[in-house]
Amino acid sequence: MTQNKILNLETTNHEEHIRNASQNLKRVLKKTNLIYSEFFSKEYGNNVYIKPENLQVTGSFKIRGAFNKINNLTKEERKRGIIASSAGNHAQGVALSAQKLGIPSVIVMPNITPLIKIEGTKSYGSEVVIHGDVYDESYKESMRLSKEKGYTYVHAFDDYDVICGQGTVGLEIIEELENIDEILVPVGGGGLISGIALIAKSLKPSIRVTGVEPSGALTMKTSLNKGRIMELDHCRTTAEGVSVKKPGELTYNIANKYVDGIIEVTEEDMTEALLMLVEKHKLIAETSGILPLAALRKLNIKNKNVACVVSGGNVDVLTISSLINKGLVSRSRIFCFSVDLPDTPGQLMKISQILSSVNANVIKLEHNQFKATDRYMNVQLEVTAETNGEKHIQQIIELMKKDNFKINRIY
Structure with a gap:
């Protein structure tokens, strides 16, 4: 994406595009109303609300961006078919969207993808190709196939229509809780936080939008600190959904302009947060989805209204069992x-x-x-x-x- 296109998008009426996306999504989305958490509120001294996108269709927020993008394709693009690369949640969002719109789809997934996500993607009728150890390697393979076969590529995060679809998460939070002070968002490639930041700063600039990344995949934080897009040598985290070595050009530029900061959390922070979510709210989330709850202890504010986007819940039983046990140890x-x-x-x-x-x-x-x-x-x-x-x-x-x-x- 050229710098001119990025600058043009930054001067676009983002609220209008995100509201249009919200209309597009009405026929496929499940309502995920905010859940007030007495436990997390008392534990961390703020009024904490959970946005449970782990309960969303396909088990994550990714259906939002995927459907909005695919719904906006031309007839010719639909006819050629689509391709995407993903560690799982975007894959399922693309697969279901393609199925509902009658479009053939191919998904390239890295080796680290949990079996539950691979099977979920296949169940929606997509052809699945396993390639690479991390998202970035799958992405390169999907781009190669896109050129070779003529597929339209549906990017997991660095696409304006995808970003606007993800931004509907923020729109719903603000419409439900007008006096929201801070929104905590998991960050991988940056699509979710970009969309939420665009709508938050459009509607109420005082709302703080803060990203959360695991210590083993500080992709956006590293880039923002350096003042340019950086690529990590490797990612080492159990949060495979945010295991991205390099942010997108568009998402980086939006984050650089609108995001208020990035909080780093450890693997121990994540397992503790997961244990507490399961125990206190009877909700299951994947480690990438739990990042905002893990960051609550590191907020330097008190008595504020804080929304935590629990972005996904696609995790297999063996993994969840292992993570809960680690959380039990961590919490003594x-x-x-x-x-x-x-x-x-x-x-x-x-x-x-x-x-x-x-x-x-x-x-x-x-x-x-x-x-x-x-x-x-x-x-x-x-x-x-x-x-x-x-x-x-x-x-x-x-x-x-x-x-x-x-x-x-x-x-």
Whole structure:
């Protein structure tokens, strides 16, 4: 995209285009009204609202941009068919949109794409091609196929019609909560935050629009800090939906002009946020979708109205189980320790009584004489227990010390 085109788009009436997109989408969207979170509000000192796009058609916000773009194609473009590259959510949005509009589609997906997203995409009738380890490699392959076969390319984020479709998320937030102060948005290539920023700054410039990226994929933050588009050498994050090494030209320029900042979160922040969302709201989200909730603790504001866009919920059962377990460890809800016990009767009972006295629930217990410091005199006991937090763990440790047990905390 040339700089002139970018500048022309920046002087366009974005509100009009986003409202038109909203009209286009009425026939395919599911309503995702804001959910007020008492838990997150109390935990972080702001009035926190969740925009649950994980409950959207295809399980993410991506249907918005994809359908708006494909709906606006010419007859000739529709006839040739379309192609897209995606780690999953854009793929499903494109596939369903193409199916509803009767257009053949091909989707190129990277190897890291969860099986649930691959199968979901196929279920909408698209041809799926697996290529590359990250989105950027899939993108290059899809561009090659586009030129070779004559397909119309539907970009995941660096396209104005796609951006306007994503911007309807922001329009709905503002229409539902007029006194919104801040909107937190996951950032991969930048399409979602660009659309939300365009409508927010058009309707109420005082609204802060802040992006959130994982430490292992600081794509937009790196570019904004350097003052030019930068490409990361690699992405290392469980949030595969935002695992993009390079932002788009259009999205970078919009973010540079309208986005108020980017918050960095760790993998630990994400797993904790996921655990709390599941436990307190009974909602499932993928790690890329959970980024805004993970960023709440890092906001330097209090008593403000904050909307968190939970952008998607397409995650397989094995992954969600693993992430929840990590979240339990991170929140000190699981305590694992080892202790060398004298090889005499009654020692295991003492440990059991200490744990029972403070209502720590034993999940797993293992004796192993060969792991002990002195395997001829001692037996090593490894215990995993369910706890209520760090204070509870410290209480257990102190009681063990009083009974002269020297424990080694594993996690």
